[in-house]
Amino acid sequence: MADPALKLALTEKRFILAPGVYELISALIADTMGFPALYVTGYGTVASYLGIPDAGIATYRDMIERIAQIVARTKTPVIADADTGYGGLLNVRHTVQGYEQAGVSAIQLEDQEFPKKCGHTPNRRVVPMEDMVRKIAVAVDSRTSDDFLIIARTDARTGLGLAEAIRRGQAYAKAGADIIFVESPESEEEVREIAAAIDKPLLANMVNGGRTPLMPVETLKSLGYGMAIYPALGFLAHGQAVRAAYRDLLDNGVTTDAVDLYPFKDFNTLLGFEDVWSFEKTYAET
Structure with missing residues (x-):
C-alpha cells in the first residue's frame, strides 16, 4: 500500500525532490541517496523496456509490472506515471487500484487525448476539461487510502495557452486531486503565474532540455511549489x-x-x- 511518508511530507510542507527512475539499476542507486521520493518516468520506462517513444504505445500491463518491481526493491516512496489512465473511466479505476495495490504512493494522471505523447514534445491534444474532472472523481473514489495521492496533470499550456492550463488546474483541484501538475510552462514568469493562481500543492516538472526553464529548489519552494521531479536526468546521464x-x-x-x-x-x-x-x-x- 501507499507509504504515508509522502503525504506527511506534503502536509508538513517539506519539499519533495524526486529524481526520475526507469528500471532497477537507477531505482536502486537513487534509493540509497536519501531522496524523499522516486519518480517512475513513463518516458524512461518505455525507452528502457521497449526502446520506443513515449507515445501511448506502452500498456497498463507493461507499466505495472515494472513499477511494482521498483516498489518491491526500494524503500523510498514511489510516484508513478500512469499516462491517461490507459483508457476510459473503468480503465482509470483499474489503474488506480492496481497502482495502489503495487505500493505506489502517488499516481500521475493526465488530460491528453489517447494516444498520449511526452509532455515536452509537440502535437499534444487534450480532452475536454469535464472528461478529466470525471477521471479525477473516479480516481479519488477508487483508492482505498487517502495516503495514496492523486496527481492531476494538464497538458493544455502548449496548445491552448497558459490561461486555459490554469483554469484546468483549478478545476482539477476542485475535483479532488491532491497535487496539481501544469505541464511545460515556457518561462519562469509562467511558473510564477501558475503558483499564484492555484491554491493546491503544485508539482514542477524539471526536464533537462525540455520546454520549461530549470529552476532551483529554493526558488520553487518560495513560490509555493511542494514537489519537483527530474524525470529525464537519469536516462540522459545513463x-x-x-x-x-x-x-x-x-x-x-x-x-x-x-x-x-x-x-x-x-x-x-x-x-x-x-x-x-x-x-x-x-x-x-x-
Whole structure:
C-alpha cells in the first residue's frame, strides 16, 4: 500500500525532490541517496523496456509490472506515471487500484487525448476539461487510502495557452486531486503565474532540455511549489555515460582511464550479492 511518508511530507510542507527512475539499476542507486521520493518516468520506462517513444504505445500491463518491481526493491516512496489512465473511466479505476495495490504512493494522471505523447514534445491534444474532472472523481473514489495521492496533470499550456492550463488546474483541484501538475510552462514568469493562481500543492516538472526553464529548489519552494521531479536526468546521464564508455572501447580496443566506472565491488553490494554469498556459505553443498 501507499507509504504515508509522502503525504506527511506534503502536509508538513517539506519539499519533495524526486529524481526520475526507469528500471532497477537507477531505482536502486537513487534509493540509497536519501531522496524523499522516486519518480517512475513513463518516458524512461518505455525507452528502457521497449526502446520506443513515449507515445501511448506502452500498456497498463507493461507499466505495472515494472513499477511494482521498483516498489518491491526500494524503500523510498514511489510516484508513478500512469499516462491517461490507459483508457476510459473503468480503465482509470483499474489503474488506480492496481497502482495502489503495487505500493505506489502517488499516481500521475493526465488530460491528453489517447494516444498520449511526452509532455515536452509537440502535437499534444487534450480532452475536454469535464472528461478529466470525471477521471479525477473516479480516481479519488477508487483508492482505498487517502495516503495514496492523486496527481492531476494538464497538458493544455502548449496548445491552448497558459490561461486555459490554469483554469484546468483549478478545476482539477476542485475535483479532488491532491497535487496539481501544469505541464511545460515556457518561462519562469509562467511558473510564477501558475503558483499564484492555484491554491493546491503544485508539482514542477524539471526536464533537462525540455520546454520549461530549470529552476532551483529554493526558488520553487518560495513560490509555493511542494514537489519537483527530474524525470529525464537519469536516462540522459545513463545514455551519455554509456555512449562515452562504448566509444572509448571502440577507439582503443580496451577500456582506458578516461572512463569513470561504477566500481564493480560497489555494484555487487548495490544488487545484494553479500546476501547470496552468506546464504551459500550457510546452506550450499560443499
